[in-house]
Amino acid sequence: MGAYLIRRILQVIPVFIGTTLLVYWLMFAGSTDPLQALAGERPVTPAERLVLEERFNLNDPFILQYVKYLGRLLTGDLGQQLNGRDISNVLSTAWPITIRLALVAFAFTIVFGITAGILAGMRRKGVFDTTVLVSTLVVISIPVFVLGSTLQFLFGVQFRIFPVAVGGEATWFELLLPGMVLGALALATTARLTRTSIAENLRMDYVRTARSKGLPTARVVGVHVLRNSLIPVVTFLGAGLGDLMAGAIVTESIFNIPGVGFQIRQGIRAEDGPTVVTIVSILVLVYLIANLVVDVLYAVLDPRIRYD
Numbered sequence: 564m565g566a567y568l569i570r571r572i573l574q575v576i577p578v579f580i581g582t583t584l585l586v587y588w589l590m591f592a593g594s595t596d597p598l599q600a601l602a603g604e605r606p607v608t609p610a611e612r613l614v615l616e617e618r619f620n621l622n623d624p625f626i627l628q629y630v631k632y633l634g635r636l637l638t639g640d641l642g643q644q645l646n647g648r649d650i651s652n653v654l655s656t657a658w659p660i661t662i663r664l665a666l667v668a669f670a671f672t673i674v675f676g677i678t679a680g681i682l683a684g685m686r687r688k689g690v691f692d693t694t695v696l697v698s699t700l701v702v703i704s705i706p707v708f709v710l711g712s713t714l715q716f717l718f719g720v721q722f723r724i725f726p727v728a729v730g731g732e733a734t735w736f737e738l739l740l741p742g743m744v745l746g747a748l749a750l751a752t753t754a755r756l757t758r759t760s761i762a763e764n765l766r767m768d769y770v771r772t773a774r775s776k777g778l779p780t781a782r783v784v785g786v787h788v789l790r791n792s793l794i795p796v797v798t799f800l801g802a803g804l805g806d807l808m809a810g811a812i813v814t815e816s817i818f819n820i821p822g823v824g825f826q827i828r829q830g831i832r833a834e835d836g837p838t839v840v841t842i843v844s845i846l847v848l849v850y851l852i853a854n855l856v857v858d859v860l861y862a863v864l865d866p867r868i869r870y871d
Contacts (some may be wrong), residue, residue, distance in 0.1 A: 564862065583844045587629045590836040599611040599671065608656050610800045615645070632837075636844060644830075644838045654842070660731050661822035664814070665807045667735070667742025668749070676750040677796065680757025681727070684792075685764050685784065695758065699751035711744040711817040740810055745814040749803045758798055760792035767791075797860050 581614035615621070635642060641650040670714050677809070683695040718740055719727035725740040764770065766790060773783045811824035819825075823842055 567763070567862055568859065571855055575855060579847060579851060581711060583633065583636075584629060585839070586843050586847075587840050588625070588631065590750055590840050609796070614809070618643075632840070636841070642837050643843050645833070645834065645835045650838055650841050653838070654845070656731065657821060657823045657826050660733065660820060661811050661815070661824065663733075664738050664742055664745060664811060664820065664822060666760070666806075667748030667799075668807050669803075670750045671743055671746040672753055675755030677757050677793075680751050680754040680796075681761055681784075682767070683758040684761025686760075692758070695754055699754050702747050702751040707748065707813045708742065708817060710747055711741070711814055714740060714744055715817060729843045730819075731821045734818070741814050741818040741820060744817070745807055745811060749800075749807065753799065757792065757796050761788060764788045764792050794861060798857055800857070 620631055623631070632642070641654070643649055644653065679695050679699075683692040715727060718724045726737050729737050729741060761784075770783060770788060773787050774780075780862050811820075811822055812818070813824070814826055815822045815824040816828055823846070825841055827842050829835075830842070
């Protein structure tokens, strides 16, 4: 297990460098004049431009800029936005609300997605199974911004159950609706994946053997079927955690939540390269760590994977 864990950690390093290099290149190549974008219609004097270019190494070759940026990032220095505000301060206020939103979405996905998938897999071709298949297909087919705007109108404007907009000090209840929107796609995919996996495992020989021994259905499903069926689901949920962070860009914009996704959107609009690259790099790190944890869980559920 130790060798497997070390091998997986070593695989994370080149992936992190390659991904951050790509993001940095996209911002570097896509920026027209970030200093003028920051100033708006106000002209930037040559003296101001010189100071800002020196502060953010804008005149250095691309690869040198990236090396300097990565060196600062690895020492914990997240740098500054183009307006001079420390990015660490921005994240200290944005992360808590995004993490709480992601937790609501993740809990929503696990509780309802896996439960619906198990029940549908055990009752294939029944009314509940058909309902799950149709409803999840509808959710998957609808873009997030359409689903979010629709639910916001229904439950926020028409029925007034949830607030239309959520601030930085939102309660857990106020985060329920945006959390459901954020986790809707993952929930639908989790339900369908769990259903298929349960249905396949119920037809396996080891299940017939367990039933022939007289084991109750609850034990067969809970101990034998569920353990094998959850392997692909755990893998998907691990990758889905990173997707929830990325998906927060749309959800936070719809509900006006000042989280990490909201800050990325603001950074893109202002062509604020340091902000976008730093936040995305941290999201990449979160994504890689989540996948590392999933791989470890995967190896625990199926020990053969450690020796592949």
